[in-house]
Amino acid sequence: MGLLITYAKPYWKKITVAVVAVTLMAFSTLAQPQFLEKMMSAIIQNQSDVILKNGAFLLGLALLGILAGITGTYFASQVSQGVAADIRLAEYEKIQSFSLEQVQSYSSANLVVRLTNDINQVQQLVMQSLQMVLRVPILFIGAIVLAIWTLPSLWWVVLLMIVLIVLSSKRIFAMMGRYFGKIQHLIDQNNTLAQENLAGVRVVKSFNQQGQEEQNFAENTAQLTAVNTKIGYLFNLMFPIFMLISYAAIASALLFISTSIKEAPDQLAKITPFITYLNQILMALLMLGMISTFASRGFVSLKRIAAVMGEETAQANEEGQVAIEKDAFLTKELVVDGLTFTYPKAEEAVLKDLSFTLAAGQTLGIVGSTGSGKSTLALLLARLYQAEKGQVLVDGQAIEDIAESDWHQAVGIVMQKPVLFSGTIEKNLRMGNPEASQADLEAAVSAAQAADFVFTYPDGLEHEISERSANLSGGQKQRLSLARALVKKPRLLILDDATSALDARSEKRVQEVLEKDFGQTTKVIIAEKIASIIHADRILVLDEGRIVGSGSHQELLEESSFYQEIYQSQKGKEGDHE
Numbered sequence: 001m002g003l004l005i006t007y008a009k010p011y012w013k014k015i016t017v018a019v020v021a022v023t024l025m026a027f028s029t030l031a032q033p034q035f036l037e038k039m040m041s042a043i044i045q046n047q048s049d050v051i052l053k054n055g056a057f058l059l060g061l062a063l064l065g066i067l068a069g070i071t072g073t074y075f076a077s078q079v080s081q082g083v084a085a086d087i088r089l090a091e092y093e094k095i096q097s098f099s100l101e102q103v104q105s106y107s108s109a110n111l112v113v114r115l116t117n118d119i120n121q122v123q124q125l126v127m128q129s130l131q132m133v134l135r136v137p138i139l140f141i142g143a144i145v146l147a148i149w150t151l152p153s154l155w156w157v158v159l160l161m162i163v164l165i166v167l168s169s170k171r172i173f174a175m176m177g178r179y180f181g182k183i184q185h186l187i188d189q190n191n192t193l194a195q196e197n198l199a200g201v202r203v204v205k206s207f208n209q210q211g212q213e214e215q216n217f218a219e220n221t222a223q224l225t226a227v228n229t230k231i232g233y234l235f236n237l238m239f240p241i242f243m244l245i246s247y248a249a250i251a252s253a254l255l256f257i258s259t260s261i262k263e264a265p266d267q268l269a270k271i272t273p274f275i276t277y278l279n280q281i282l283m284a285l286l287m288l289g290m291i292s293t294f295a296s297r298g299f300v301s302l303k304r305i306a307a308v309m310g311e312e313t314a315q316a317n318e319e320g321q322v323a324i325e326k327d328a329f330l331t332k333e334l335v336v337d338g339l340t341f342t343y344p345k346a347e348e349a350v351l352k353d354l355s356f357t358l359a360a361g362q363t364l365g366i367v368g369s370t371g372s373g374k375s376t377l378a379l380l381l382a383r384l385y386q387a388e389k390g391q392v393l394v395d396g397q398a399i400e401d402i403a404e405s406d407w408h409q410a411v412g413i414v415m416q417k418p419v420l421f422s423g424t425i426e427k428n429l430r431m432g433n434p435e436a437s438q439a440d441l442e443a444a445v446s447a448a449q450a451a452d453f454v455f456t457y458p459d460g461l462e463h464e465i466s467e468r469s470a471n472l473s474g475g476q477k478q479r480l481s482l483a484r485a486l487v488k489k490p491r492l493l494i495l496d497d498a499t500s501a502l503d504a505r506s507e508k509r510v511q512e513v514l515e516k517d518f519g520q521t522t523k524v525i526i527a528e529k530i531a532s533i534i535h536a537d538r539i540l541v542l543d544e545g546r547i548v549g550s551g552s553h554q555e556l557l558e559e560s561s562f563y564q565e566i567y568q569s570q571k572g573k574e575g576d577h578e
């Protein structure tokens with residue numbers, strides 16, 4: 001609720017106009033039957049001027065009500081759209097500042113639902129609340145008072161109708177609330193299934209999994225439909241019950257009045273407004289039901305959004321951290337001291353007590369078996385995960401104490417699975433450095449051995465990359481990711497199997513460029529092929545999260561049986577360009 005109040009505050013003027021307009025509409029609705037009664041009386045007594053006068057008032061009041069209604073809806077809609085847009089933006093910004101652990105703990109599909117469907121629910125809640133918050137109590141209390149005032153002898157009809165409606169609807173709304181919670185969970189699942197299927201469409205097709213995927217989706221959709229249908233049934237049940245109760249109330253009122261109409265003929269004029277008030281009470285109760293269902297759904301969503309917004313993120317903590325000029329970054333050494341890391345929810349540590357030192361400007365190669373923790377180490381060095389124990393020090397400064405934005409400015413990483421974004425090649429490259437000159441971009445493209453294909457496109461750097469970079473080959477994606485990291489002119493460059501899809505000649509050229517033009521840059525190169533790191537100043541051999549060998553290529557060949565084994569298995573294969 002606090003979240004909603006915070007985001008609604010800037011709209012207080014529009015909120016006031018909406019609420020005043022809706023209140024005016026409620027009063028106009030309540031006043032109309034009074035004029036109706038006067039008209040009925042005048043019709044019975046054949047007073048045509050009174051009929052006309054009250055008719056005109058009635059019409060004016062109805063017009064005022066309509067005008068107030070339109071104004072209320074207009075402003076309520078502006079406020080609800082505005083509040084929803086502001087929350088959406090703030091939530092998006094918050095998610096951008098999430099650590100990988102945080103994204104993983106929610107799952108990306110779940111976060112998408114929190115950004116879309118949940119926000120829509122909150123928008124509905126704001127819209128309905130603004131339209132009903134004062135209208136319902138005014139209409140409800142006003143119609144009860146005026147109904148009893150119009151025909152005091154029928155007070156019991158009013159009371160009985162309210163009691164019966166409240167009793168019958170209480171249970172229905174409680175059940176609806178439970179179903180809304182379930183719906184949110186099923187929508188999350190639905191989204192995950194659709195996202196995974198579309199992202200992995202090639203695998204799905206090549207393994208003939210369309211049928212299985214359809215079945216999974218159909219099962220989830222069937223569950224969603226079942227819950228939605230139950231809510232529909234409850235709604236459908238509610239309306240006839242309400243109508244039945246209200247018609248019974250009207251029938252009782254008419255029956256009772258018919259017995260005394262001869263002694264008090266003026267009651268004939270009062271029965272029409274009385275019935276109108278009964279209907280207004282019913283309307284108010286229906287609106288109350290509606291708002292409570294919107295509220296139960298909206299508050300479930302609001303809670304889910306508040307959970308995201310309440311997450312503590314690194315950006316919020318940047319205050320105590322030191323800023324470092326990029327040129328002064330990593331001028332002495334990179335020290336990894338006793339680094340231990342366990343993934344969230346995993347039982348065993350992936351990195352176990354890792355320690356090594358690397359002088360600035362040197363190249364560290366890392367090889368090891370599958371799943372030995374190489375990529376995890378890269379992610380920790382890039383500060384995308386935080387160590388559980390131990391630390392990484394740059395020139396004696398623990399990385400957590402360095403302003404995170406400065407860190408990311410100075411460190412370039414090329415991940416094992418390259419990720420590019422839809423838009424031009426230039427837009428992707430500039431993520432590394434928005435101020436880069438055209439010559440810088442072209443140099444990075446050449447260094448990453450991407451010039452061959454980029455400059456054969458008629459539009460060159462302006463060439464559009466499609467969604468999920470579907471119009472690029474694996475090797476092209478790798479080259480562009482490397483170029484993006486090089487545009488940054490990083491002080492620390494981390495390459496995680498970043499040249500695996502390059503042919504031996506191109507890979508060798510990349511190595512030469514890194515050696516020649518990035519001499520000042522400290523490099524950490526993870527590779528499957530020893531050939532990719534053979535000239536590194538130091539090579540680490542990882543196995544099951546531990547360092548099992550460390551030294552130059554020659555030293556390791558002499559000392560590490562594990563390294564020898566890898567080397568012998570790769571010797572003579574393509575890619576060995578010693």
Ligand SMILES: Nc1ncnc2c1ncn2[C@@H]1O[C@H](COP(=O)(O)OP(=O)(O)OP(=O)(O)O)[C@@H](O)[C@H]1O
Nearest residue numbers: 343344346350368369370371372373374375376377
């Ligand atoms: N996000 C994650 N959540 C939980 N466990 C993970 C996650 N990423 C990796 N792991 C686990 O951590 C271990 C190390 O993975 P990592 O990717 O670091 O290995 P690697 O040496 O780079 O492997 P490869 O050579 O196959 O790329 C593996 O057992 C893997 O299952």
